[in-house]
Amino acid sequence: xxxxxxxxxxxxxxxxxxxxxxxxxxxxxxxxxxxxxxxxxxxxxxxxxxxxxxxxxxxxxxxxxxxxxxxxxxxxxxxxxxxxxxxxxxxxxxxxxxxxxxxxxxxxxxxxxxxxxxxxxxxxxxxxxxxxxxxxxxxxxxxxxxxxxxxxxxxxxxxxxxxxxxxxxxxxxxxxxxxxxxxxxxxxxxxxxxxxxxxxxxxxxxxxxxxxxxxxxxxxxxxxxxxxxxxxxxxxxxxxxxxxxxxxxxxxxxxxxxxxxxxxxxxxxxxxxxxxxxxxxxxxxxxxxxxxxxxxxxxxxxxxxxxxxx
Amino acid sequence: xxxxxxxxxxxxxxxxxxxxxxxxxxxxxxxxxxxxxxxxxxxxxxxxxxxxxxxxxxxxxxxxxxxxxxxxxxxxxxxxxxxxxxxxxxxxxxxxxxxxxxxxxxxxxxxxxxxxxxxxxxxxxxxxxxxxxxxxxxxxxxxxxxxxxxxxxxxxxxxxxxxxxxxxxxxxxxxxxxxxxxxxxxxxxxxxxxxxxxxxxxxxxxxxxxxxxxxxxxxxxxxxxxxxxxxxxxxxxxxxxxxxxxxxxxxxxxxxxxxxxxxxxxxxxxxxxxxxxxxxxxxxxxxxxxxxxxxxxxxxxxxxxxxxxxxxxxxxxxxxxxxxxx
Numbered sequence: 001x002x003x004x005x006x007x008x009x010x011x012x013x014x015x016x017x018x019x020x021x022x023x024x025x026x027x028x029x030x031x032x033x034x035x036x037x038x039x040x041x042x043x044x045x046x047x048x049x050x051x052x053x054x055x056x057x058x059x060x061x062x063x064x065x066x067x068x069x070x071x072x073x074x075x076x077x078x079x080x081x082x083x084x085x086x087x088x089x090x091x092x093x094x095x096x097x098x099x100x101x102x103x104x105x106x107x108x109x110x111x112x113x114x115x116x117x118x119x120x121x122x123x124x125x126x127x128x129x130x131x132x133x134x135x136x137x138x139x140x141x142x143x144x145x146x147x148x149x150x151x152x153x154x155x156x157x158x159x160x161x162x163x164x165x166x167x168x169x170x171x172x173x174x175x176x177x178x179x180x181x182x183x184x185x186x187x188x189x190x191x192x193x194x195x196x197x198x199x200x201x202x203x204x205x206x207x208x209x210x211x212x213x214x215x216x217x218x219x220x221x222x223x224x225x226x227x228x229x230x231x232x233x234x235x236x237x238x239x240x241x242x243x244x245x246x247x248x249x250x251x252x253x254x255x256x257x258x259x260x261x262x263x264x265x266x267x268x269x270x271x272x273x274x275x276x277x278x279x280x281x282x283x284x285x286x287x288x289x290x291x292x293x294x295x296x297x298x299x300x301x302x303x304x305x306x307x308x309x310x
Numbered sequence: 311x312x313x314x315x316x317x318x319x320x321x322x323x324x325x326x327x328x329x330x331x332x333x334x335x336x337x338x339x340x341x342x343x344x345x346x347x348x349x350x351x352x353x354x355x356x357x358x359x360x361x362x363x364x365x366x367x368x369x370x371x372x373x374x375x376x377x378x379x380x381x382x383x384x385x386x387x388x389x390x391x392x393x394x395x396x397x398x399x400x401x402x403x404x405x406x407x408x409x410x411x412x413x414x415x416x417x418x419x420x421x422x423x424x425x426x427x428x429x430x431x432x433x434x435x436x437x438x439x440x441x442x443x444x445x446x447x448x449x450x451x452x453x454x455x456x457x458x459x460x461x462x463x464x465x466x467x468x469x470x471x472x473x474x475x476x477x478x479x480x481x482x483x484x485x486x487x488x489x490x491x492x493x494x495x496x497x498x499x500x501x502x503x504x505x506x507x508x509x510x511x512x513x514x515x516x517x518x519x520x521x522x523x524x525x526x527x528x529x530x531x532x533x534x535x536x537x538x539x540x541x542x543x544x545x546x547x548x549x550x551x552x553x554x555x556x557x558x559x560x561x562x563x564x565x566x567x568x569x570x571x572x573x574x575x576x577x578x579x580x581x582x583x584x585x586x587x588x589x590x591x592x593x594x595x596x597x598x599x600x601x602x603x604x605x606x607x608x609x610x611x612x613x614x615x616x617x618x619x620x621x622x623x624x625x626x627x628x629x630x631x632x633x634x635x636x
Contacts, residue, residue, distance in 0.1 A: 195415040200376050204480065205430040206403035209396070215429075219420040 018107045024301045032127055033293030036286050044091040051088045055081040065266070065273045075275035078266035086259055087279045093255040095287070097171050098236040104175025105232050106225055109182025113222075114213050116183070117190025138175035140239050146173050149247045155302050156250075166250040174236050178310070182228050189224050223302035232296030234288040241284050256280035316387055316487050316519050317350040317373065323381030324365075324372050326476075328594070340593045342368040344543040347620065350487065355513065355520040357534030357551060359527055359566065363590060365543040366523045367411070370491045373521065374408045375399055386487075404434045404483035411492040413472035417464040423475045424450075424460025430482045449478040452515075454508060470501035474508065481512060487519045494529060502526075506533055527570045533556055537562045541589070542593055542601045545620055549627040559627065559634035562586075562602050600632070609631055 002055050043050060055061065062076035069075070074083040116127035134142075150169045154160075160168040177270050193199065194217065243249065244257025251258060259280040263269075268276040312534045324343040331337045343365045350356055358366050364463045373384065375391065386402060394402075410416035417426055428442050429451055437445065440457040447457035453474040464472055473493060480488050490509070494502040506529060513520060524530045530537060534551040540558065547560040558564045588605045591597050597604050603613040612632055620630040 001337065196411050196414060198418040200371075201408075201410055201416045201476075201479070202429065203376060203396075204374055204408045204420070205399045206433045207429070208400075211433070215417050215421075218416070222420075 020301065024297055027297040027300060029293035030297035033290035033297065036290035037294065040091050040283070040287050040290075043088050044095045047085075047088040047092055051082070051085040055085050057081070064269070065265060065271060065276070067273075068275050074279045075273065076277055077262065077267075077273075081173050082110075083259075083276055083279050084123045086254060087256070089194050089281065090254055090256045090280060091287075093167070093253050094237060094240060094257070094284070095242045097167060097174070097255060098233050098287075099172045101174035101178070101236040101240070102229055102233045104172065105179040105236070106182055106229050108176065109179035110186050110218070110221065110225060110248060112179070113183040113186025114190050117187040118194055118209065118213055118217065127183075128187070131180045131187075134177060134180035135184070137177075137192055139174075139180075139235075140242055142177045143170075143173045143239055143243060143245065144248075146177075146245065147243060151248070164250050164253055167247065167253060170240060170248065174243075177271070178232055178239070180233065182225070185224050185228055186221055189221055190217055192222050223298070227295055227299040227302055230291050230298060234291035234295065237284060237288045256284050260284075314352070314388070315385075316352045317347045317521075318349075318385040318388075319346055319348045319373070319382060320385070321382035322346045322348075322369070322372060322379060322384060324368050324377055325380040338594055341543050341596065342593060343372060344544075344596075346540075346545055347382075347547075348545060349540060350519060350521060352486070353517065354517055354535045355522055355533050357530035357537045358521060358523045358540060358542035359525065359530050359537060360581070361525060361566070361590060364540045365593075366525075366540055367491050368543075369540070370489050370521065370523050373489050374406055376408075385541045400434075405486045406428070406489075407428060407480040407483070407485040407487070408489040408491060409473075409476050409493045413469060413476050413497050414464065414496075416476055417472060419464055421463075422461055423464055423467070426464075427475065427478045427482055429629075431480060434483055445482070446478075451481055452481070452512070453478045454504075468501075469497050470504060473501075473505055473630070477505075478511070479509065481516060484516060485518070487521070489521045491523050492525070493522075495524060495526060502529065509533065527555075527567060528574065539566065542590060542596060544601065544630065545628075546602065546630045547628065548620070553627065557635075559623070559629040559636060560602075560631045561606050561608055561635075564635070571625070600630075602631075 027112070047054075047241055053059075057079045058078070060080035062072050062080045062082060064076065064080055065078055065147070066072060066076045072082050072084065074087065076082055077086065111128050112131060116131075141268040147169055151166055154165050154169070158165060169246070183221035199212060199216055200211050240255060241257035241260065244255050245261045245264070247261055249255055249261065254262070260277065263273070263276040264282070266273075267275070322343060323345055326340045326342055328338045328340055329335060346369060348356070358369065360366050368377065371381050375384070376393070377393050383390055383394070386406060391399065391402060399529070414631065417423065424446050427446050431437055431442050431445055435442070446460055448566055450460060453469060455474050455478070457625045459467070460470075466474070467475065477493075493509070494505050497505060509520070510533060512518060520533070522530060522533055531551060537549065537551045537554045538545045539547040539554070539562065541562050547554060547558060547563045554563065555567055565586050566583060568584045584607070586605045591604060599615045599617050600606070600609070600613040602618070603609040606613065616632070618630045618632050620628050622628050623634055623636065
């Protein structure tokens with residue numbers, strides 16, 4: 001049976017959305033973040049149109065480590081590939097990894113947080129101890145240990161769900177190591193929500209525990225999840241970059257981290273090839289910064305107590 | 311069958327634990343509801359009155375099993391539902407509903423009111439989406455809202471309208487018994503009257519039984535056929551509404567009723583106000599003997615030691631006092 005038995009209400013909804021957007025866009029950080037993000041999303045969506053197919057050693061077009069010129073706007077790497085081309089293709093990989101890892105992290109965090117908060121008692125204690133474990137354990141170190149082991153077990157060949165195994169493993173590992181603070185925030189919100197009278201109301205109406213969690217608690221968690229989701233993306237990008245930099249990425253599908261790693265190994269720093277290190281580095285910085293800006297602007301928008309009083 | 315009780319409680323009690331054994335005062339127990347035996351017959355309206363904190367709402371929540379019951383038994387149409395689990399209770403929910411005190415807080419702010427009213431239908435009924443939409447429109451009309459309102463969010467309504475939505479939700483499944491937990495106390499007086507009239511109309515149309523909880527005696531007087539007065543978790547007087555108002559037997563009921571403001575039509579002096587001294591004692595440390603003795607104007611030594619039982623001193627009239635005014 002469909003959940004939406006009544007028609008969409010365009011007016012009330014539209015007004016609410018408009019009010020939210022006005023508030024959200026009044027933050028300068030949100031504007032900057034949104035512009036950068038849209039730019040990189042477009043780039044990540046159609047790198048082939050903007051820069052042609054991904055260059056390899058075979059179809060490389062330029063000189064070795066040539067500085068930026070009219071032909072190669074961001075110079076070339078040590079085997080003559082166009083750095084602009086690599087960076088644009090890297091955007092797709094980096095953003096895919098970061099966004100998918102965030103989805104996993106939000107799903108796990110929300111499930112654990114809601115369950116712990118709603119049921120309380122023993123369930124809460126055990127789930128929160130688990131959360132604490134992931135909370136105190138630096139997720140990067142954990143990912144660093146897990147990734148090579150899993151890769152070793154599964155092998156680097158073939159495809160899983162359309163991803164090469166190393167990318168898939170990185171996505172899952174980042175997702176599974178970054179949910180803890182989402183779980184904590186969701187739990188605290190659930191603790192307060194479950195005491196609200198409308199939950200009692202739903203129970204009297206005969207809702208099951210699962211129904212209450214999904215239909216009544218979850219919709220009220222959306223602001224917190226959205227705001228923190230943006231911050232999770234930012235940290236996912238950092239972790240992905242670091243893991244790839246340490247050589248755990250996939251050389252055939254280079255992300256920005258992989259590019260930094262290649263540049264490092266090619267001695268770009270000592271050769272003075274600043275364009276090779278700088279281009280992916282700046283991209284990582286800009287994208288994660290824009291997610292942080294959006295996240296904190298969302299947080300400020302949703303949480304009236306944190307709004308700056310003029 | 312007409313006179314068989316629809317709901318019955320036998321020495322019902324609800325205890326809450328406060329603190330842990332590590333707190334300053336250790337672990338303590340609050341008897342929020344203590345030894346309540348109440349019989350609700352089909353078609354009647356029982357008014358449950360008492361001052362704030364006397365356990366009215368806790369009792370209401372026990373009656374619909376939102377709280378687990380600590381002592382005693384709860385019977386719905388003769389069936390023991392004291393310790394049924396959440397899923398075992400589900401078939402019962404469609405016959406036993408509740409309207410909550412604060413209409414703003416009891417509606418999920420992020421869901422359209424039409425969805426909220428449809429929720430019990432979706433959970434219990436086997437209706438198609440189209441039938442549900444039709445039923446929601448019918449319910450909206452029944453409670454005096456426009457069917458178009460179904461697509462709005464709770465914040466787009468006034469308090470009275472929200473309570474109408476709450477009532478529509480409660481009657482969606484054609485229940486037999488509705489527990490009304492202070493349904494009008496959050497509303498202003500003119501709206502209160504509308505809601506009270508609506509409830510009366512619905513009772514007649516749908517053959518409902520009400521348990522009406524309020525601290526406003528004039529409202530209770532208007533709607534109830536029988537009244538039960540609560541003090542510190544127990545029922546201290548029970549009887550037909552007008553009877554209790556006219557000749558209350560318990561000193562506490564007398565004081566409570568004398569405190570109702572009335573428009574002075576009689577020469578002053580014919581109406582005596584009884585003013586109680588002191589506060590309601592903490593249910594953490596209830597007084598010995600009769601719970602009311604520290605504030606009672608007629609208390610004697612016996613009241614301090616012996617707790618009076620709720621007993622029938624006249625057909626239909628019950629009181630828990632050693633020295634009822636008969």
